[in-house]
Amino acid sequence: xxxxxxxSEEKLxxxxxxxxxxxxxxxxxxxxxxxxxxxxxxxxEIGRPVTGLKYNAWPKGPVPVSLxxxxxxxxxxxxxxxxxxxxxxxxxxxxxxxxxxxxxxEVVYSRRELRILKKVAEVFxxxxxxxxxxxxHFENHPWDIVYNKMGNRQGEIPFELAFKDSEKDKMEEIYNxxxxxxxxxx
Numbered sequence: 001x002x003x004x005x006x007x008s009e010e011k012l013x014x015x016x017x018x019x020x021x022x023x024x025x026x027x028x029x030x031x032x033x034x035x036x037x038x039x040x041x042x043x044x045e046i047g048r049p050v051t052g053l054k055y056n057a058w059p060k061g062p063v064p065v066s067l068x069x070x071x072x073x074x075x076x077x078x079x080x081x082x083x084x085x086x087x088x089x090x091x092x093x094x095x096x097x098x099x100x101x102x103x104x105x106e107v108v109y110s111r112r113e114l115r116i117l118k119k120v121a122e123v124f125x126x127x128x129x130x131x132x133x134x135x136x137h138f139e140n141h142p143w144d145i146v147y148n149k150m151g152n153r154q155g156e157i158p159f160e161l162a163f164k165d166s167e168k169d170k171m172e173e174i175y176n177x178x179x180x181x182x183x184x185x186x
Contacts, residue, residue: 008052
């Protein structure tokens with residue numbers, strides 16, 4: 001009898017490593033949004049997320065509460081594979097950054113998962129966390145439906161609300177805008 005192995009924790013660890021190494025400004029807020037897009041885009045294609053995380057509709061967008069809670073009390077993740085640094089930039093407010101100590105392991109992913117992971121990183125490479133918050137708040141998208149339309153603030157965002165094709169178009173539009181902006185600085 002063949003047993004399927006759930007390696008979502010390994011996929012989560014490697015997604016964090018990949019996003020931290022392959023995007024700029026990858027603090028906790030941006031990382032959460034990147035993981036959200038990775039899971040929801042994959043879910044849109046085949047009906048299930050990759051990382052095993054669940055996302056809740058918080059004021060600044062989707063948040064994987066279990067990962068957030070772990071980060072808030074830890075100095076590292078995955079047995080030291082990822083170190084956590086806290087930077088208090090205002091009294092009572094801290095930014096969380098990550099230092100990666102392991103290499104990215106792409107063999108834990110299917111070709112589809114790897115393609116989506118790389119596409120999300122490519123689209124949002126230079127996008128700041130503030131812009132990522134704006135992007136996740138688009139009207140009639142999963143966060144907006146749960147937070148505003150249903151009034152279920154802090155509520156779980158069901159994967160059944162996975163993105164429609166119009167979301168892919170919007171991501172491409174944002175990507176093209178970012179390329180145009182950054183090309184002016186080269």
